[in-house]
Amino acid sequence: MIDIDAIARQAFVAHGPASLVLSETGPLAGLTFAVKDLYDVAGYPTACGNPDRLRDTPPALATAPSVQVPLAHGARLVGKTHTDEVASGMFGMNPHYGTPINPAAPDRAPGGSSSGSASAVAAGLLDFALGSDTGGSIRVPASFCGIYGLRTTFGRISVAGVMAMAPSFDTVGWFARDPQTMRRVGESYFGAVRPAGPSRFLIARDAFAFAAPKVGETLLAAAKGLGPSEEITLYEEGTDGWLDTFRPLQLAEFFATLGGWANAPGRALSEAVRQRMDLAATVEATVVAAATLRREALTERLIRVLGDDGVLVIPTAHDLPPFREASVAEQTAFRDTTLTLTCVASLCRLPQLNVPAAIVDGCPVGLSLIAGPRGEERLLAVAEALGPLTAAS
Template sequence: MPTIDDIARSAFITRFDAPMARGKGGPLSGCSFVAKDLFDIEGHVTACGNADRVRDGKPSLSTAPSVLTALMSGASLIGKTHTDELACGMFGMNPAFGTPINPAAPDRAPGGSSSGSAAAVGAGIADFGIGSDTGGSIRVPASFCGLYGLRTTFGRISTAGVMAMAPSFDTVGWLARDASMLARVGEAYFGAFSRDIAAPRLMIARDAFDIPVNGIGETLLNAAQKLGPAQDITLYEEGVEHWLDTFRPLQLHDLWATLGNWCMEPGRALSESVDQRINLSKTVDPEAHAKAVVNREHLTTRLLDLLGDDGMIVIPTAHDLPPFLDADVSAQIVFREKTLALTCVASLCRLPQIAIPAAMVDRCPVGLSVIAGHRGEERLLAFAEALGPLVERP
């Protein structure tokens, strides 16, 4: 089994000898945290998991507002953590810098792209970790590592000073080992909020539980049915492929428009998988993109109507256990598409989603997720905190 030092060496790109602290007092006083290496930290290079950026990058002149908020709320930043190269990954495997160790399942992937933050938090090195979530980069590592994770409503927390990957999807979020810590971080960003909320109108998306394999769907459905009174609904009325066909051209076009010029510069060093993804992004059919823009609005309207002011939709977080570290690339591609069918829902509709550790399958953690309406983070955090632990941490 890996030691704490082993996990720390795998998780950090830079570990500060003297933790960075700014605020005195505040809701996060006495807490430690890490930030994924997409976030600018004054005086440090933002490498974004890329060797060229390590070599050529200049120290940031300022700290990303999302990180500064945590600092001014009393938390101490102990370092920057590894990420998939340019955030283009779901598994946390970086050929240039290695793969952070998954404390809950050391022979399996930690999940990406907030992989280093998940490893550090899961091992107890930090109280919470700040990351970004575009298509699941907080939620997937939360499920893989047995953590709580929050993807926030699109646009609610500033992404200034954070590497843009797909700007119409990118959000800031965080990971913690328990729901109380997750909620405590929420108070730093949203202000103090009441835990005395009305019982939510829970909806279990039964068709979403048909997506997981290896008995995970059945296990998680059993856990979901214990959350409280709930109504069964059909989430993918248009079909799963319609959701994916809407997500893919939008996310890929964003990626090309944002990073294409930099990635295509002569002599640019990119891993094979990222190079393939960048080249795929430049082939997006403009007609398919335009159609997806309209379809996204239709899907969002339907989901917002379904959720209303009090609704929460329960789905699995990921479709399978984290892949083994030696899984071949073709298996990873299949995995990504299956899990995207689950994570794309909140991403497309720009909604908040909380990932909750719910069960152990084959000695690996698996998570449930709950989606709320626009700006419903406080209700999600209060709900998760009131539930208490659904499974003991491994």
């Protein structure tokens, strides 16, 4: 039996607002939401999953614009949610503050770094929650927890007042349990989401091939059930070509943004984040320059393939969520494989929506839909038209 109080204790930070209302009316009136503790909320500290930042950071002077939008449209903010330390993680495990509970699979990781937001939404503690996504931090926890999660087009929603991790990848996004709420939140940012015209579903068969067999087979069947589709090859350059482009760019930006803070004398960092920061410090400028050129080539090709009506279909994660007690080696192996999937939208700056698609061995697995730039409305309309997909396997 799920302990809702325990989920709430692990999902929410203690230093956020209990209730904040800006407007009693608007298209989101009656809905409750939370924000990842990377977002500034005026009068409250932004700790970003690190005790030093909580101790040293004064209360924010202004609320992030992306948080002001749902507040202005009538939603009520009910708290801030836990994150992996400085958003550096895929599993939601924070040695300083603990690991939020995955309500759909309590013995498994909730996914990160927007772990608390996903946990709270999946448990029904609120209607929607804001997260951030750099390399999969909304999409992966949405898949692990069996909910909807949207990474938006890079630059479409302001990231002012949100902790920067890798600034050319960082995006705002949100979670909800149903596509109708996803659409309502989207309309508060983008305006009316109308039914999309016919979409070309493009199934990246090679992306399904390296998923764990049962997960890949189940998700491929779900993908083929979406409607008329065609199969394409996504990784024409090989998966290493994508990863060797993503890794140095993200690491170099991570170090440029947070390296000075992380390397201050006496800084309290977990071992995993310290190792990641040390690795980031070794990335050479020539490697970054080469990866920058490759990124543009990959982006140009994928946008051309998608056109105005294409929807790329891939697994969100390659396997079931890891167990909470998984070793660091197991976590690293999982992350390296799933990054092959999540790096696609991250590199190409595209919107991606996780749709709960199936239950495999008692765990949720998600299917991802990727559209061209500013294609969020198409994705949200398609998800609402499709309705629930989840089936047991």
